[in-house]
Amino acid sequence: MLQNPHQLYEYHVWANDRLFTRLEQLPKDVFHAQVTSVFPSVSQTFGHMYIYEQLYMSVLAEVPNENIFPRIPDWTEEAQDTTVDEMRRLFACVAEQFRDLLRRTPDLDRAMTIGHPKYGRFDTHFSDILQHVVNHGTYHRGNVTAMLRQQGYAGVPTDYMFYLIERRDG
Structure with a gap:
């Protein structure tokens, strides 16, 4: 069980916001510039993250897969x-x-119990899926930081410890 799932999710939001703030400080073309990475651009990385935020929120809300998967093209287009x-x-x-x-x-x-299209039925906990959402975001924020460095720009620290320190000092 997560010790504080609300705090963990707030960290996730904080980390994304820090990265958005950094991106707003950079030239506009950095967001769409083509790079060699997990995704071809920062914008496409965030697009992927957005789709999966929507998907896993739907899973946690226990929306049936047959109602989730038709929404993926809409989220992709957004x-x-x-x-x-x-x-x-x-x-x-x-x-x-x-x-x-x-x-x-x-x-x-x-x-x-969730049904995964590739892996079948899976017994888990709400908190495990929430932890996955945060881990997924952390992984891709790291990708974005690498993409920024490839383009000659520094990233911004988004480690959980920095969130805790900022909360303490805020």
């Missing part, structure tokens, strides 16, 4: 050809939906 500001707004919207889901969920460690 995230294509956006500016940093537009992408940030998409993330802010999904974060509010996530927060609402967390507020409405009395047992954040409740058992769940």
Whole structure:
């Protein structure tokens, strides 16, 4: 069980916001510049993250797969050809939906069985999936930092420890 799932999710939002703030300080073309990485651009990395934020929020809300998968093209389209500001707004919207889901969920460690299209049925817990959402974001924020460095720009620290220090000092 996660010790503080609300705090962990707030860290995730904080880390994304720090990266968006950094991107807003850089030339606009950095967001869409083609690089050799996991995804071909920073914008496409964030697009992927956005789709999976929506997908896993739906999984946690226990939306059936047959209602989730038809939405993926809509989420994909929403995230294509956006500016940093537009992408940030998409993330802010999904974060509010996530927060609402967390507020409405009395047992954040409740058992769940999910169906994965490739791996089949999987017994897990709400908190495990939430942890996955945060880990997924951490992984891709690292990709973005590497992409920025390839383009000659420094990233921004988004480690959990920096979040805790900022909260303490804030």
